[in-house]
Amino acid sequence: MSRHAPLPSPADGAEAFDPDERPSKTQRKKASHELQGLGQALVDLPESRVRDLAIPENLRDAVHEYRRTRSHEGRRRQMQYIGKLMRGVDTEPIRQAVLDMQLGRAKDSLALHEAERWRAELIASDDAVGSYLRQFPQADTQQLRSLIRAARKDAALQPEQRSGRAFRELFQFIKQVRQDHE
Numbered sequence: 001m002s003r004h005a006p007l008p009s010p011a012d013g014a015e016a017f018d019p020d021e022r023p024s025k026t027q028r029k030k031a032s033h034e035l036q037g038l039g040q041a042l043v044d045l046p047e048s049r050v051r052d053l054a055i056p057e058n059l060r061d062a063v064h065e066y067r068r069t070r071s072h073e074g075r076r077r078q079m080q081y082i083g084k085l086m087r088g089v090d091t092e093p094i095r096q097a098v099l100d101m102q103l104g105r106a107k108d109s110l111a112l113h114e115a116e117r118w119r120a121e122l123i124a125s126d127d128a129v130g131s132y133l134r135q136f137p138q139a140d141t142q143q144l145r146s147l148i149r150a151a152r153k154d155a156a157l158q159p160e161q162r163s164g165r166a167f168r169e170l171f172q173f174i175k176q177v178r179q180d181h182e
Helices: 027-046 047-053 057-068 072-086 092-122 127-136 139-158 165-181
Strands: none
Touching: 027 057, 027 072, 027 092, 047 057, 047 127, 047 139, 092 127, 092 139, 092 165, 139 165
């Protein structure tokens, strides 16, 4: 006779033990680390965004406490606590807030790169002025041409004699026109 009792089979009417039903220790640790990472992104959000989030008060307090803590070990332990609190919270609003923040930064970066590209094209070619004005008809044509002239004049000088002011003014003009266009 066997020393171990046989496992019940589904035919016996008992439910079989499914090892996939309960997450493994590795899966639980991975989920915990993901929540801590999301918690780190949460504490990196500006105060105004955290205030507007639909999160429990104890999580909001934990985020404020993390920001007040100065020691490395204290911050590490507080971050673990934030991760623990987040286990019982719907994380979707937090994920969305973090994503919105990242997307906003990406849009700002893209707008700056586009303004730099337009500045380089406008200084390099007269044909670019026409295409710029077709895309942004609200732009002040006279001011744009004046800024381009000044930037070209500055570019023609020796590097040590350049002020860079005309480049900056043209860039700011392009950036402002794009913002007004949106």
